[in-house]
Amino acid sequence: MTGNKNRLPPGKMGIFFTLLPAFPLLVFILYGIHINKDSVIFPVNTPCRGNMLVEAQYDHQKAKMVSSLYFNFLDNKKILISLSGTGYLYNNEGVIIERKTLLRNIYYDYVHESKMTDTYSLTSTQINIDSIDNMDWRISSLLLMNSFFLTGHTDTLVLKKYDDNTMLIESNQSPITLCVFKKGF
Numbered sequence: 001m002t003g004n005k006n007r008l009p010p011g012k013m014g015i016f017f018t019l020l021p022a023f024p025l026l027v028f029i030l031y032g033i034h035i036n037k038d039s040v041i042f043p044v045n046t047p048c049r050g051n052m053l054v055e056a057q058y059d060h061q062k063a064k065m066v067s068s069l070y071f072n073f074l075d076n077k078k079i080l081i082s083l084s085g086t087g088y089l090y091n092n093e094g095v096i097i098e099r100k101t102l103l104r105n106i107y108y109d110y111v112h113e114s115k116m117t118d119t120y121s122l123t124s125t126q127i128n129i130d131s132i133d134n135m136d137w138r139i140s141s142l143l144l145m146n147s148f149f150l151t152g153h154t155d156t157l158v159l160k161k162y163d164d165n166t167m168l169i170e171s172n173q174s175p176i177t178l179c180v181f182k183k184g185f
Contacts, residue, residue: 047072048167048179052085054143062090063142067102071169071179079108079122083148087139100139103130106148113156122147123154145171 047070054065067085074080082105089098108122124147140149147155158170167179 046181048181050169050177050179052083052177056142058142060092061097062094063139064088064090065102065143069169069177069179071167074107077110078125079110079120081106081108081148087135087143089139089142098139100135101132102135103133104128104148108147118158118160119156120159121154121156124148124151127151145176 050069050071052065052067052069054063054067056063065085065087067083070080070082072080083102085102087098087100087102088096089100091097105128106124107126107128109125110123111121113119113121127149135144135149137149145155146153155171157176158168160168160170162168162178165181167181169176169179
């Protein structure tokens with residue numbers, strides 16, 4: 001006599017084999033919902049655009065920069081930031097003494113340091129400066145983060161979801177820009 005104690009009765013066996021394919025299907029559906037929630041929480045695969053205004057006051061002069069910023073996560077833990085704008089240097093009386101043009105693409109390698117605080121370390125690996133970009137080192141050091149003009153420099157940024165269509169990019173000193181996501185860039 002063979003032991004049939006561990007076998008399912010024929011009626012329950014049919015139910016078991018019917019539900020067996022449903023389990024992986026349920027797992028894929030739940031995974032898809034999880035992925036969709038993640039993309040809503042922080043749409044890292046969508047580029048964003050923003051405006052950046054920087055003002056710096058020094059003992060004998062004031063510097064100001066007005067620029068547009070394009071931000072995009074790329075493949076292989078890389079980020080692209082494109083900057084275009086104008087930098088100004090003022091004397092004590094508020095007269096513009098220098099005007100410089102900014103037009104560059106900065107490529108970064110990044111490390112996601114903390115998911116809890118949304119902190120990223122960005123190391124500039126390549127800076128492509130357009131021929132009309134004439135921001136010299138002196139004005140760049142007054143107005144830009146180091147990684148915007150020094151290859152190999154690392155800056156730490158906080159990239160936080162502000163709402164469903166915007167991301168706040170902050171340094172440890174202050175917010176840099178509010179970057180707006182738009183489909184079809």
